[in-house]
Amino acid sequence: MRTIFLFVAAFFTALGSYAADPNPIDNKRVLDAFENEFYGATDVAWYPDGQGFIAKFSLAQSKVKAHFDGDGNLIATIRYVGDDQLPLCVSTRLAKKYPSHHIANVVELVNGGVTSYVITLENERHWTILRSSSHASFTQVQKLVKQ
Template identity: 50%
Template sequence: MKKLIAILTLAAVITSSAAFALDGSTIDNKKVMESFNKEFVGAADVSWYHTADKYVAKFTMKASKVTAHFDREGNLLATSRYITDAELPLNVITRMMKKYPDQKIHSVVEYDAEGNTTYVITLESDTHWTVLKAESNGNLTKLKKLQKA
């Protein structure tokens, strides 16, 4: 779990100003490119970013926006993608509907790292936003509750 949090933190850092955009849909690291091409056949609109020791590819695949994180050796570390509420596990949806019946789903991001899948779900009501972390087994954790202006 600590590693997953570290990877999610890395994702935030990489998308911040510390990341450097690379031109084109390829990079100069052969191992990373081979791994990317093997894992994500059919990826379109690929953009690459990097830090000193990580590479990040942002792309679309079957109409989904996907982000993939690689180390310099070409190992896939984590992925994230926007999904619809229909793609959430049934136990997540049912628990969420029981616990937050007055809120509608605004967005869902699926994170996959080290074989663990988690979801960050943003719910919306008339007065506030609620951000949840959901595990595949249906466990829900409230991350934030924000009042609307």
């Protein structure tokens, strides 16, 4: 019984160390960079990340994660977007190449000024996960069979 208690206590202690800090971080460069980059962001939560910080927030009705280094440089962003926000060349190529699928989920990744998308397609038998450049070149990441 004591072992279970110690395990549970250690689990919640570890979980707490990864929880979001509702208070702003103590790094003026990162906070200033965030305010300049994402003016109007709401529901901001900060997480420490080894060499920097991650901000999770809402902006213009999108859920966003932004990764900053300790000097306030924006490293990458992850944004959950609707299929209507895909570049036209990507959405038209998807419709042509996967006519029996519909778009279930889209995540936009921006890293080093390069934008890519992780797109989950669905039909009656499969989920297909693709990575796409903004120029509509696709790479299949995974294909899952529905049970």
